[in-house]
Amino acid sequence: MTPETSAVALSAVVTAGAGGTGALLLARLARERPAVAALGAPLVLVGSLAAGVAVATRSMLIAEDDYRTLLFVLLAGAPMAVVVGLLLARRVWRLEHEAASSRAARARDREIETSRRETIRWLSHDLRTPLAGIRVLAESLEDGAVAEPARAHSSIVREVDRMDGMVDDIAELSRLQGPAEMPREPVELDDLVSDAVSGVSPLADAAGVRLVAGDLAGATVLGEARALSRAVSNVLRNAVQHTPSGGSVTVGTRRDGDVVRVEVADGCGGLDEESLRHVFDAGWRGDTSRHERGMGLGLTITREVSRAHGGDATLANLPDGEGCVVTLAVPDAAAGRPSASG
Structure with a gap:
């Protein structure tokens, strides 16, 4: 084997070894940080070629000046490799971001679709009760078997209003989602x-419950007044319904960084872990022994309103264990505004 052939073979082995090692490292890195791996790929290529050339030049006993010239030529390509790596990394980051957004959107769509199916199932089930009552009352009125027609008419109107509220909740939830x-x-x-x-x-x-005004932040938010009003009313109504007679419900607002929080504390006695996990789920009613049973969409709508405004809604037990506090967070309109001096 001639010295030239031996040098070429040795260079190929070294280049392949360096490139293969770098490729394995990049493959592991790509699982967690693909953008960084894309940035390193051109550098691995340049480095493996430089190693192969360096070995070949030493093997062929090329003059020191020629050896340095070859290395300088290879190293001159490093900046271009960095540029290419940056472009690749930027592209990979964009693709990963788009893929993550797409996965999140698909997961959100699946969650919404599941929620809608469950809600439709609950609606069809819950509507049967008032419909059955209306039917019985209407037939009794038709047969003249009702001793107090005015009371029967009042009951029919009440049940119709109840069904109207259910349908309205479904329409609002569908709009928000x-x-x-x-x-x-x-x-x-x-x-x-x-x-x-x-x-x-x-x-x-x-219900014999006192509404107590807490601290007010005097804040302005950007949003839809009707939806926000409904969200706050839902929380207040839920708090009143679950607070025993003689108890109190406290409501206030406060700034917390870039968000404004509406906080409603009740006297429900606290919730167990199971209820805390499901209280915002569509159809979750908890204890309905003290108030008229609805579809369980009040707090669900509140959370969707908050999320539609870029915030969120949470519920936690009060430290004293006497009740719960629901917090509705909405971005502060003042956040991000230029200061008067700026």
């Missing part, structure tokens, strides 16, 4: 909370 963007306008959150308290006050008075 749809692809349409939530309209945004400045909303004075404290005024909205005050209006919600006024709307729920008759229910609280009838």
Whole structure:
């Protein structure tokens, strides 16, 4: 074997070894950080070629100046390799970001579809009760078998209103989970909370529950006033319904970084871990012994409203164990605004 052939063979072996080792390292790295692996791929290529050339030049006893020249030529390609790696890394990062967004969207769509199917099933089940009652009352009225027709008419109207509320909840939940963007306008959150308290006050008075105003942040948020009002009213109504007579429900707002939080604390006595996990699930009702049974969509709608505004809703037991606090978070409209001096 001639010296040239031997040098070429040795260079090929060294290049393959260095390249293979680098490829294995990049393959492991690509599982967790594909963008970094894409950045390193051109560098591994240049490095393996440099190693092969260095071995070949030494094997062929090339002059020191020629040896340095060859290395300089290879090293001159390193900046280009870095540029190519950066471009590849940027592309890979974009593809990974798009893939992650696509996976999240598909998971969200599956969750929404499952929720809708369950909700439709609950709706068909829950509508049977008021429909059956209306049918019995209507037939009794038709046969003249009702001693108090006015009371029967009142019961029919009440059941129709109940069904109308169920259908309205379904329509609102479908709208919130749809692809349409939530309209945004400045909303004075404290005024909205005050209006919600006024709307729920008759229910609280009838239940013997006091509505207590807590601290107010005086904040403005960007969102849909109607949806936010409904979300806060749902929380207040739920708190009143689960607070014993003589108890109190406290509502207030506060700023927390870039978000404003509406906090409603009740006197329900606290929830177990199972209820805490499912309280925002569509159809979850918990204890319905003290109030008229609905579809269990109130807190679900509240969470969807908050999420549609870029926030979220949470529920936790109070430290004293006497009740729960529901927190509805919405981004502060003042966040990101330029300061007066800027």
